[in-house]
Structures are given as structure tokens and as C-alpha cells.
Amino acid sequence: MSEEQPSAKKAKLEAKYELLYWPGMPGRGEFVRLALEAAGLPYKDTTNEEKDGITKLFAVIRDTDINDPPTLCPPILRVSTADASPLLICQTPNILLYLGDREGLAPGSTDKYLVHQHALTALDLTNEAHNTHHPIDVALFYEDQKPEAARAAAVFRAQRIPKFFGYFDRVLRHNKRVTPGAAEKPWGYVVGDKLTYADTTVWQMVDGVAFAFPERVQALRDGGGYADLFAFYDGLKSEAWLAEYLGSERRQKYSHGIFRHYEELDGKE
Amino acid sequence: MSEEQPSAKKAKLEAKYELLYWPGMPGRGEFVRLALEAAGLPYKDTTNEEKDGITKLFAVIRDTDINDPPTLCPPILRVSTADASPLLICQTPNILLYLGDREGLAPGSTDKYLVHQHALTALDLTNEAHNTHHPIDVALFYEDQKPEAARAAAVFRAQRIPKFFGYFDRVLRHNKRVTPGAAEKPWGYVVGDKLTYADTTVWQMVDGVAFAFPERVQALRDGGGYADLFAFYDGLKSEAWLAEYLGSERRQKYSHGIFRHYEELDGKE
Numbered sequence: 001m002s003e004e005q006p007s008a009k010k011a012k013l014e015a016k017y018e019l020l021y022w023p024g025m026p027g028r029g030e031f032v033r034l035a036l037e038a039a040g041l042p043y044k045d046t047t048n049e050e051k052d053g054i055t056k057l058f059a060v061i062r063d064t065d066i067n068d069p070p071t072l073c074p075p076i077l078r079v080s081t082a083d084a085s086p087l088l089i090c091q092t093p094n095i096l097l098y099l100g101d102r103e104g105l106a107p108g109s110t111d112k113y114l115v116h117q118h119a120l121t122a123l124d125l126t127n128e129a130h131n132t133h134h135p136i137d138v139a140l141f142y143e144d145q146k147p148e149a150a151r152a153a154a155v156f157r158a159q160r161i162p163k164f165f166g167y168f169d170r171v172l173r174h175n176k177r178v179t180p181g182a183a184e185k186p187w188g189y190v191v192g193d194k195l196t197y198a199d200t201t202v203w204q205m206v207d208g209v210a211f212a213f214p215e216r217v218q219a220l221r222d223g224g225g226y227a228d229l230f231a232f233y234d235g236l237k238s239e240a241w242l243a244e245y246l247g248s249e250r251r252q253k254y255s256h257g258i259f260r261h262y263e264e265l266d267g268k269e
Numbered sequence: 270m271s272e273e274q275p276s277a278k279k280a281k282l283e284a285k286y287e288l289l290y291w292p293g294m295p296g297r298g299e300f301v302r303l304a305l306e307a308a309g310l311p312y313k314d315t316t317n318e319e320k321d322g323i324t325k326l327f328a329v330i331r332d333t334d335i336n337d338p339p340t341l342c343p344p345i346l347r348v349s350t351a352d353a354s355p356l357l358i359c360q361t362p363n364i365l366l367y368l369g370d371r372e373g374l375a376p377g378s379t380d381k382y383l384v385h386q387h388a389l390t391a392l393d394l395t396n397e398a399h400n401t402h403h404p405i406d407v408a409l410f411y412e413d414q415k416p417e418a419a420r421a422a423a424v425f426r427a428q429r430i431p432k433f434f435g436y437f438d439r440v441l442r443h444n445k446r447v448t449p450g451a452a453e454k455p456w457g458y459v460v461g462d463k464l465t466y467a468d469t470t471v472w473q474m475v476d477g478v479a480f481a482f483p484e485r486v487q488a489l490r491d492g493g494g495y496a497d498l499f500a501f502y503d504g505l506k507s508e509a510w511l512a513e514y515l516g517s518e519r520r521q522k523y524s525h526g527i528f529r530h531y532e533e534l535d536g537k538e
Contacts (some may be wrong), residue, residue: 069383069441116363120362148420152406
């Protein structure tokens, strides 16, 4: 499907990491993809790369067999190990924790808990973004809960985005203050002076919220607040690895996942 | 407030761990309390033990100062460290991760990610339980979103409780299967053969859901399903440390927290 170089293809064949997630959307899988991309690791995105990849996902999340470790839902990271049985890791923040520990995406000091904390908080707002179009029932369509969605989205726009964006803006300013040399730079990372999965997770959260609520996020930008958060968002986006990834076919387009744009749910306020 | 022995009081004065959480309810703080209790650690539950403890909580979650690390919301664990500045750890699963790593509540092997995964999943259903009485706006009263709550609660009862209880039932059966000697015991832990924070978290989730939806959970019990989950729930409850804790004044009564009982939201189906 993708038109990568043979060397990249070979790396994928030997990839230690396989992501199992719904095809055709960034969704929760995107937080995992971004961490793998940030660490420069080859990985297989099975449902997007293989024609019948979805059957491999369903084989893992079937809910009747207890011979294999039960899994509730994707994203799932399958890790090849030296012995015969691969490791299955579920839960987005847990996959990030694993990659953080093993692939240099988190510090070894107690700051690793700060990284996890910020990722969890960004994922909380992500869940709330999902709740704006599915406030009543995750199994029903948006069209079956539109009046409730309109109420929930109004609250999300007016209160929740400013609360969380304001929080991460303060986090970035605090980190600038305590990280030597950071004050002189145009923008800084979320924790310390190295890229961690807190950065990729906060970035994707802002990107997703900006996709779903473009008018609202533009109004917040135009208002001049959250300067450190938007500087971080723009700055990280311009890093070579992320720019390359966003321009590649590996990046899925937003569609019917967590972050959805419904014009009637957006607004300046 | 509590009538503990002088020795217990002394241990609290020297406690390394201080929990900062809303007073007078189990809430999300309960997952932290149970982990500390399971590890047999003394801790200070500031807002419940000190008359003006709430001011100490507000001093930490104020949202204007970036001199200290910003915090979004409780629970917060304050950890005394050898040097002058204590560590502030936020986000329930992150606090559990920290305690798991340091206090013997998680294995050192890759099973530690399984422990975290199961705790995160139990906390997901906990969040969904909150959503049943606050589907539209966390800042409004339940009374301002009653029709929406009735719809959300019906879905939670019919679909979400069975989905998650069924998942944890399979997890317990799978663990029995792969843990040597576990099959002969009347009930088993969630991961391996030692108590972890996955056990305390799944237990509290079941306890909270059973408090909020007693008719529904009783109907599931009477139906004969989820046998491993209920055996685990009853078995852990009878362990000496948990029985002692539940009978003590340290255990808060359910009130207006995440887990609330509204008769009109409960039902057999």
C-alpha cells in the first residue's frame, strides 16, 4: 500500500512492534503510532497495511477463549520476544508506558511519573472529546444522540478545552522555568529537555481537538492565550521526524474516530 | 477523629505518604487508599483527618502559580523525599504505578504492564459509572441532566457492566490457568499469585458499581455468571487487611462521589 523504500520495507518485515487497531483513522492508535515514530522504530500497522489485517485484530480481541490473555479492545501492541510467545500490551497509556521504559521515550528518574501523568491527562481530554458526540451510548450512532451531543459539546468548548489547554500551558511554562537553558528557546517540551511520550500525546490531543473544533481552537489562538501550548504545538510539528510522518501515508486521515468534526458541534465560544 | 492506638498515630506523623483528595467520600482517592492499605503503609488522609485539611488540598490545586508543578485535580499523592522538596504525583493510575514500583504492589517482570492494564480498564468502567449521573456536564448537578442520565444508566446496566465484568471474569480464569497451583484454590488474584494494585482496583470498581447499581449487580450474581469475578470479590473482601480496613473509620462511606446510588437509575436489567 505505501510506497516506501525497500530498506524501510525490510525493516517492517523484521519489526519488533505490531500495532493492532481499527483501520482508516488515527483514533487511539495514533498515540501509539506517534510514540513509535518519535523513537524512530519500524512497526507494522497491520490493519492499514494488510488487506485482511482486520481478521488479525479480531483474532486477538475475540471474547470467548481464555487460552490467550483476554483483551478488551484495541489499540493493542504485539511485541516480538526472544522466546516463542509474543507479548500483548493493551490500554493506550500502558502501551506508552512500555515504550517509554524501553525505547528512550521517558526519563529514568522520577520524572517518568510526570511524563505518564501528562499523557494520562491528555488522554482524559481525548475521552471527553469522544463524549461530545457519544454522550449517551458508545454503541449507538451520533445521529441517535444529537440533542445530548449538542449540550455536551457546548460544555466541552466553553469549559473543558480552556481548562485542559490552560493546564498544559502552565505545565509548559513551569517546565521552561525549571529546565536549564529552556527559557532562551522559542518553545519547550512538556517534561525536561528531551522528547518524551508526554509530548507526542499532548500534541496529538491538541491536533485532534483542533480538527474536531476548528472554530473554537482558532478563537482561543486568536485570543492570544495559551501561548506556550500553541508554540509547543507548532514547534513540535516542525520537527523533521513529525513533519515527515504527517506527510506520509502512514498518517491516517481523521474520519469517524474519537476526533470528529461536526459543524453543528463547533463554535467560537 | 479516628480512635487509633498511639503507635498508629505516631506512624502517621512520620508517614511518607500523604493523600490529598476531596473529603467524605471514597471517590477516586479510594483506589489510592486501598493500595496503601494493601501494602500496609501508614499514610495521612489529610482532608479527612485534619479540620482544615481542605485548605491544604486547595493550596496544591490552585491554577495560577507556576512556581510549583501545576496539578489539575485530586487525587494527589505527596511523597516525602530525602531532600527538601516532596514529590507530587497526580492521576489515579499514575499514583498506583508509583506505589506498585516502590512498595511491592506489582511484579518486576513484564507482568507489571498487565497489572497496569487491568487497573486502567477498571478505572475506565469507573469513569463510565460517573458518566451515568453526569453524561452532559460534570460541573452541573445530576438534577440538571436527569433524562440523559436515565438513558446513559440504562446502557451502562445492560451493556457496559456485563462487558467489563465478563472481561475481568475471563482475566481471572485465564490467570488461574497460567498460574501454578491456582486452580486448586477457591479464588485467585488478577495477575499471578500475589496481591497487586490490579486486585485492589478491580475490587473497588466492583464494590462501587455494586453500591450504585445494587439491583443490577444482584441480578448478575443470581444469574450465575461471572463466577470467578464474584469469588474474587468475596475472597479479597475476607482477607484480614481488607476486612480490618473496611470496618475502620479510615474507609469513607459512599456519598456524592463517582459511585452514587439513585434508585431511578438502577434496575434488574
